[in-house]
Amino acid sequence: xxxxxxxxxxxxxxxxxxxxxxxxxxxxxxxxxxxxxxxxxxxxxxxxxxxxxxxxxxxxxxxxxxxxxxxxxxxxxxxxxxxxxxxxxxxxxxxxxxxxxxxxxxxxxxxxxxxxxxxxxxxxxxxxxxxxxxxxxxxxxxxxxxxxxxxxxxxxxxxxxxxxxxxxxxxxxxxxxxxxxxxxxxxxxxxxxxxxxxxxxxxxxxxxxxxxxxxxxxxxxxxxxxxxxxxxxxxxxxxxxxxxxxxxxxxxxxxxxxxxxxxxxxxxxxxxxxxxxxxxxxxxxxxxxxxxxxxxxxxxxxxxxxxxxxxxxxxxxxxxxxxxxxxxxxxxxxxxxxxxxxxxxxxxxxxxxxxxxxxxxxxxxxxxxxxxxxxxxxx
Amino acid sequence: xxxxxxxxxxxxxxxxxxxxxxxxxxxxxxxxxxxxxxxxxxxxxxxxxxxxxxxxxxxxxxxxxxxxxxxxxxxxxxxxxxxxxxxxxxxxxxxxxxxxxxxxxxxxxxxxxxxxxxxxxxxxxxxxxxxxxxxxxxxxxxxxxxxxxxxxxxxxxxxxxxxxxxxxxxxxxxxxxxxxxxxxxxxxxxxxxxxxxxxxxxxxxxxxxxxxxxxxxxxxxxxxxxxxxxxxxxxxxxxxxxxxxxxxxxxxxxxxxxxxxxxxxxxxxxxxxxxxxxxxxxxxxxxxxxxxxxxxxxxxxxxxxxxxxxxxxxxxxxxxxxxxxxxxxxxxxxxxxxxxxxxxxxxxxxxxxxxxxxxxxxxxxxxxxx
Numbered sequence: 105x106x107x108x109x110x111x112x113x114x115x116x117x118x119x120x121x122x123x124x125x126x127x128x129x130x131x132x133x134x135x136x137x138x139x140x141x142x143x144x145x146x147x148x149x150x151x152x153x154x155x156x157x158x159x160x161x162x163x164x165x166x167x168x169x170x171x172x173x174x175x176x177x178x179x180x181x182x183x184x185x186x187x188x189x190x191x192x193x194x195x196x197x198x199x200x201x202x203x204x205x206x207x208x209x210x211x212x213x214x215x216x217x218x219x220x221x222x223x224x225x226x227x228x229x230x231x232x233x234x235x236x237x238x239x240x241x242x243x244x245x246x247x248x249x250x251x252x253x254x255x256x257x258x259x260x261x262x263x264x265x266x267x268x269x270x271x272x273x274x275x276x277x278x279x280x281x282x283x284x285x286x287x288x289x290x291x292x293x294x295x296x297x298x299x300x301x302x303x304x305x306x307x308x309x310x311x312x313x314x315x316x317x318x319x320x321x322x323x324x325x326x327x328x329x330x331x332x333x334x335x336x337x338x339x340x341x342x343x344x345x346x347x348x349x350x351x352x353x354x355x356x357x358x359x360x361x362x363x364x365x366x367x368x369x370x371x372x373x374x375x376x377x378x379x380x381x382x383x384x385x386x387x388x389x390x391x392x393x394x395x396x397x398x399x400x401x402x403x404x405x406x407x408x409x410x411x412x413x414x415x416x417x418x419x420x421x422x423x424x425x426x427x428x429x430x431x432x433x434x435x436x437x438x439x440x441x442x443x444x445x446x447x448x449x450x451x452x453x454x455x456x457x458x459x460x461x462x463x464x465x466x467x468x469x470x471x472x473x474x475x476x477x478x479x480x481x482x483x
Numbered sequence: 484x485x486x487x488x489x490x491x492x493x494x495x496x497x498x499x500x501x502x503x504x505x506x507x508x509x510x511x512x513x514x515x516x517x518x519x520x521x522x523x524x525x526x527x528x529x530x531x532x533x534x535x536x537x538x539x540x541x542x543x544x545x546x547x548x549x550x551x552x553x554x555x556x557x558x559x560x561x562x563x564x565x566x567x568x569x570x571x572x573x574x575x576x577x578x579x580x581x582x583x584x585x586x587x588x589x590x591x592x593x594x595x596x597x598x599x600x601x602x603x604x605x606x607x608x609x610x611x612x613x614x615x616x617x618x619x620x621x622x623x624x625x626x627x628x629x630x631x632x633x634x635x636x637x638x639x640x641x642x643x644x645x646x647x648x649x650x651x652x653x654x655x656x657x658x659x660x661x662x663x664x665x666x667x668x669x670x671x672x673x674x675x676x677x678x679x680x681x682x683x684x685x686x687x688x689x690x691x692x693x694x695x696x697x698x699x700x701x702x703x704x705x706x707x708x709x710x711x712x713x714x715x716x717x718x719x720x721x722x723x724x725x726x727x728x729x730x731x732x733x734x735x736x737x738x739x740x741x742x743x744x745x746x747x748x749x750x751x752x753x754x755x756x757x758x759x760x761x762x763x764x765x766x767x768x769x770x771x772x773x774x775x776x777x778x779x780x781x782x783x784x785x786x787x788x789x790x791x792x793x794x795x796x797x798x799x800x801x802x803x804x805x806x807x808x809x810x811x812x813x814x815x816x817x818x819x820x821x822x823x824x825x826x827x828x829x830x831x832x833x834x835x836x837x838x839x840x841x842x843x844x845x846x847x848x849x850x851x852x853x
Binding site: 272274276278279280281282285286288289290295296297324325326327328329330331348350351352353354355356462463464465466467469470473474477 | 497501502505506507517518519520521522523524525526527528529645646647649653680835836838839842843844845
């Protein structure tokens with residue numbers, strides 16, 4: 105089993121105090137501003153030994169955060185030269201499969217950025233390769249590490265507010281990731297809001313609710329990739345849910361779960377609190393979750409545009425701590441590759457059943473043309 | 484016709500692209516400053532290009548093959564003053580024959596006097612940075628027309644509303660839901676509203692009508708629209724009664740504005756800031772009382788008003804207050820006569836805006852569950 109029970113062979117091959125030797129594959133912004141600062145926080149336990157990116161500029165920039173790391177243009181060269189214990193796959197989504205298979209093949213454990221892959225078939229291949237190599241495969245779904253997400257899961261599962269009846273998710277912020285490439289906007293490369301924001305969201309929903317299935321999906325891609333989408337889900341016990349994702353406008357950024365006797369609200373990216381109330385009560389209760397360390401700033405970005413919320417930076421640290429502990433055999437991975445793959449399968453089913461969103465603010469002629477363009481998008 | 488759109492990711496620019504592309508009216512070349520601005524544009528399979536609005540060489544390259552360039556950008560004062568020159572000179576080098584420049588009606592102030600028309604000169608000594616910068620940019624454009632020989636058409640909309648309008652649609656919905664919506668004088672004052680589709684239609688006419696060359700035009704909906712009219716359909720869409728909208732008198736607005744400059748202004752801004760409020764909340768009760776009196780000194784409460792319910796007014800940006808003190812409906816006769824401008828009715832623009840608000844999930848039950 106690749107997630108819970110690491111085999112004796114390698115669990116004891118890393119001595120307790122020996123740092124886990126990590127290669128970071130992909131020197132984009134998520135590596136520069138999230139993974140490398142998080143790994144630096146675990147410097148007693150983790151050593152970044154290699155950085156890989158085809159761009160010398162990006163390698164040089166990331167090397168400032170890992171000055172002792174060797175740099176490579178090609179992942180194969182890094183794996184051959186360094187034989188790392190772990191590879192962080194932080195390349196564009198279209199390379200996740202290739203980079204993960206190469207790393208597992210070289211005997212490294214892998215933590216792969218989201219989305220795990222662009223298809224279910226690729227996820228299956230990655231999981232099979234991890235099992236065959238007897239190595240861990242983790243996925244960068246770090247919102248699962250938020251105390252708020254964990255606490256809400258407990259509330260939903262133990263039924264204190266009654267069984268969940270419905271949920272409504274509104275997540276939307278104008279796209280502000282100051283990336284240096286057009287990858288987030290290319291069809292076939294994981295572009296579009298669904299495979300950008302969707303993996304995190306779907307992972308949380310699948311964690312909260314059982315047996316979620318897609319009922320209906322629509323988006324606003326008209327020859328390109330969607331900036332907005334909405335879908336409906338159904339789950340065990342008759343729970344129904346609606347999801348609205350946007351990367352062109354601000355939405356309320358709330359996840360409302362309506363239960364038989366009360367409700368819970370998770371505010372997007374707020375890790376240390378949530379809101380709940382009894383149905384019919386005029387009072388909303390804010391629960392502050394205290395866990396030492398969650399509320400402290402981990403690092404300060406020199407670029408105001410890149411001020412990653414503290415919650416996210418802390419979650420990246422927690423995620424890498426979990427991976428390191430799992431490699432040492434003292435913990436299981438909190439987010440398994442199989443769970444991540446289930447999320448990809450759900451997102452894949454969304455795109456497979458795509459139709460054009462209702463856009464009642466547009467002229468009928470525009471809608472007709474938009475529908476025509478939407479139908480030309482390959483599945 | 485091939486057209487370049489600078490400011491392609493913005494509210495107006497993105498709708499212009501959508502309308503031209505879906506309407507099959509032109510080959511559109513969106514121009515953005517960074518990859519991060521591509522989300523709206525990437526919904527279509529378009530030949531987008533990267534160029535900074537102040538980089539003449541990059542703009543020249545981006546404009547190649549285009550007949551018309553639209554300049555619809557926002558930004559700080561140096562950008563507002565620098566981008567017309569960079570664009571118009573790049574247009575000349577690239578062989579673009581016409582530039583459509585999106586200015587603003589506030590080049591004539593928030594409350595232009597009676598008799599104001601399209602040919603009234605911009606007011607360049609206004610105290611508000613944005614208004615002043617746009618007014619000066621219009622004057623610079625006049626010089627650039629002569630220098631380059633490029634035809635430039637200037638459009639002056641005021642309150643542009645519609646789907647994706649952050650300031651005049653999204654913000655109204657949010658204010659209603661947060662119970663911080665307000666109108667001045669009961670909402671009876673003039674709102675020179677223009678539905679975004681009316682504006683982009685005017686932009687297209689400005690690009691294509693020969694007689695529009697080197698002219699400037701106000702662009703607005705045809706009806707006399709008030710601020711109460713603006714709020715009503717959004718309030719219905721989000722499910723908040725219009726009785727929840729606060730009303731303040733025109734005379735009170737002056738007390739809510741940020742003092743312009745000087746030591747007094749700096750003290751005022753500090754005392755009124757959110758940071759000061761947070762710090763003060765940790766003070767002992769007696770000190771807190773003193774702090775509240777100090778804040779109150781900078782923002783006198785109006786008679787008959789519950790102070791707590793209207794505390795938010797001290798944080799409302801000046802522009803949101805000032806635009807609501809307008810008595811003059813701007814004329815669109817010149818746009819109708821020369822451009823052939825035929826706006827859709829305000830009621831239809833409001834209906835479409837409300838449909839977008841509903842579609843985006845701005846509804847009261849999400850904010851007040853159970």
